[in-house]
Amino acid sequence: MYFSDLRTMIKSILIFGLLLYFQFLYANNTASWKKSQVSENEHYSVDLLCKHPPTLGGFLPCSLVLSDNSNPISNAIIKIEGGMPEHHHGLPTSPTISWDSEKKAYIIKGLKFSMPGAWQLKFLIEKTKKLPRDIVTINFVID
Amino acid sequence: MIKYSFNLIFTLFSILIVSSISANSWSDKDIQQISAFTLKKLQPVKDPSNKYLLDKNVISLGEKLFSDTRLSSNKKISCASCHIKEKSFTDNHNLAVGLQKGFRNTPTLLNSAHHNWFFADGSKDSLWAQVLSSIENPAEQNFTRVELFNLFINDNTYKTLYESVFKQSLTKTSIATNLPAKAGPNADLQGLIEWKKLNSNQRDRINLFFTNIGKSIASYVTTLESKESRFDKFAYELSVTGRSSLLNKSEINGYKLFIDQKSGCSNCHSGPLFTNKEFHNIGTGILAHDNGRSEVINAVIHDEFNCLSKYSDAKKEECVELNYINRNKHGLSGAFKTPSLRNLSKTAPYIHDGRFNNLEEVLRYYNSIDEKRALEVDLPPISLTVKEQQDIVNFLLTL
Numbered sequence: 001m002y003f004s005d006l007r008t009m010i011k012s013i014l015i016f017g018l019l020l021y022f023q024f025l026y027a028n029n030t031a032s033w034k035k036s037q038v039s040e041n042e043h044y045s046v047d048l049l050c051k052h053p054p055t056l057g058g059f060l061p062c063s064l065v066l067s068d069n070s071n072p073i074s075n076a077i078i079k080i081e082g083g084m085p086e087h088h089h090g091l092p093t094s095p096t097i098s099w100d101s102e103k104k105a106y107i108i109k110g111l112k113f114s115m116p117g118a119w120q121l122k123f124l125i126e127k128t129k130k131l132p133r134d135i136v137t138i139n140f141v142i143d
Numbered sequence: 144m145i146k147y148s149f150n151l152i153f154t155l156f157s158i159l160i161v162s163s164i165s166a167n168s169w170s171d172k173d174i175q176q177i178s179a180f181t182l183k184k185l186q187p188v189k190d191p192s193n194k195y196l197l198d199k200n201v202i203s204l205g206e207k208l209f210s211d212t213r214l215s216s217n218k219k220i221s222c223a224s225c226h227i228k229e230k231s232f233t234d235n236h237n238l239a240v241g242l243q244k245g246f247r248n249t250p251t252l253l254n255s256a257h258h259n260w261f262f263a264d265g266s267k268d269s270l271w272a273q274v275l276s277s278i279e280n281p282a283e284q285n286f287t288r289v290e291l292f293n294l295f296i297n298d299n300t301y302k303t304l305y306e307s308v309f310k311q312s313l314t315k316t317s318i319a320t321n322l323p324a325k326a327g328p329n330a331d332l333q334g335l336i337e338w339k340k341l342n343s344n345q346r347d348r349i350n351l352f353f354t355n356i357g358k359s360i361a362s363y364v365t366t367l368e369s370k371e372s373r374f375d376k377f378a379y380e381l382s383v384t385g386r387s388s389l390l391n392k393s394e395i396n397g398y399k400l401f402i403d404q405k406s407g408c409s410n411c412h413s414g415p416l417f418t419n420k421e422f423h424n425i426g427t428g429i430l431a432h433d434n435g436r437s438e439v440i441n442a443v444i445h446d447e448f449n450c451l452s453k454y455s456d457a458k459k460e461e462c463v464e465l466n467y468i469n470r471n472k473h474g475l476s477g478a479f480k481t482p483s484l485r486n487l488s489k490t491a492p493y494i495h496d497g498r499f500n501n502l503e504e505v506l507r508y509y510n511s512i513d514e515k516r517a518l519e520v521d522l523p524p525i526s527l528t529v530k531e532q533q534d535i536v537n538f539l540l541t542l
């Protein structure tokens with residue numbers, strides 16, 4: 001009886017350990033990347049969330065959450081631009097950004113980086129009847 | 144006193160030995176950085192627009208077509224005329240010579256399928272679309288798609304191979320009862336008139352045949368990959384033993400300069416093929432003659448054989464490069480595709496128009512970029528000594 005309990009206990013520990021390990025693996029594989037920034041005139045704050053940290057080559061799926069005093073803002077007209085200011089060049093692609101009502105975020109597609117070094121992404125929030133115009137600049141470095 | 148002197152000499156000697164070892168020793172980070180450039184890190188080619196990419200029978204048909212000179216108006220030019228196997232699939236001419244003299248240097252086909260865009264300005268978004276363009280280009284093979292169709296229905300070997308591979312029967316009357324001998328949208332005036340006489344259904348079926356031929360040749364070209372170079376072997380030895388003598392002092396110094404911002408080379412020449420596959424203006428474009436990427440953006444977006452066309456096997460969302468193509472014409476003025484630096488020892492002359500006969504000339508050009516010029520092009524000011532330039536050249540020749 002005692003023996004069987006010990007075996008069950010070892011089994012449980014092993015299974016628990018395995019689960020922990022898988023969770024660790026999963027967490028590492030989906031290590032996302034987040035940058036938060038307040039807009040130039042402090043009208044908005046944004047959270048840029050990407051599937052992984054920016055790297056060279058390959059497309060990087062990202063989303064953007066726009067908020068005003070921590071109230072999320074939907075259906076804003078946002079333009080995305082970017083590049084390497086020190087190199088005087090823009091992005092190698094023409095990415096798009098659009099509101100996704102299911103994900104409650106602005107989905108960014110077609111984002112790619114072509115060189116190591118300092119990059120910049122700019123989000124221009126256009127003036128509408130309800131929203132003031134403002135710009136958010138996010139800086140980061142690719143090794 | 145003697146004992147002191149001895150100690151001093153011993154210490155100095157030890158310092159000398161230690162420092163000489165550390166000069167040639169590589170940190171884990173260095174080794175990792177070097178290994179990012181090796182062929183082992185190269186991902187397999189993907190082309191969702193060509194579903195026949197890995198089909199052995201299609202590849203073998205493509206290989207036959209690649210060196211068949213009947214695919215030209217004078218029956219003397221094939222793909223292999225300029226892409227010569229013994230010359231790393233290039234021709235060592237400054238400018239390609241097909242039916243006429245071209246205005247670009249013949250690029251090597253080794254590893255070419257790994258690119259996202261084809262031709263130096265990326266005017267095609269797949270290898271098969273590029274192949275078809277060369278077959279019909281008056282300066283290259285000057286052939287037409289209807290002539291190619293006629294060649295197939297009159298050649299039993301090709302006809303049988305095509306029918307078995309593409310499950311589509313080819314007969315004299317399958318398109319039209321009186322198909323012209325020669326017709327195509329890129330043909331001479333008579334050929335163009337004949338092409339316009341065909342109805343859209345007939346043109347569509349010829350195009351389907353034509354694009355299958357392009358996919359065959361592209362599938363064959365995709366198999367052309369370079370072998371491990373001395374640099375790859377050096378990197379491998381380093382990763383296993385932490386040291387290697389496969390590169391000499393000058394080549395190692397060349398590598399270190401190559402990855403340094405002093406030269407800026409590896410900003411664009413990155414990854415296993417030493418290219419980021421993107422377009423940059425290094426100041427070699429010529430306005431109104433050959434100004435690179437900016438001139439072809441609209442053409443590739445509207446190309447009859449692009450990834451979004453009905454002849455492509457890709458789903459719309461798989462055409463990521465085309466869907467998010469950089470439309471910034473101003474920023475792409477004078478920009479050409481970053482070429483791979485592999486096999487450079489066999490692929491002279493260099494750059495898109497073959498203007499540089501050797502790598503020393505290429506390095507001298509980069510070194511001419513001063514503060515003022517750097518503002519006009521996608522390059523930093525570069526100032527390397529003659530020896531540093533030679534070290535970089537020596538390193539490049541190991542790839």
Ligand SMILES: [Cu+2]
Nearest residue numbers: 084087089115
């Ligand atoms: Cu840059």
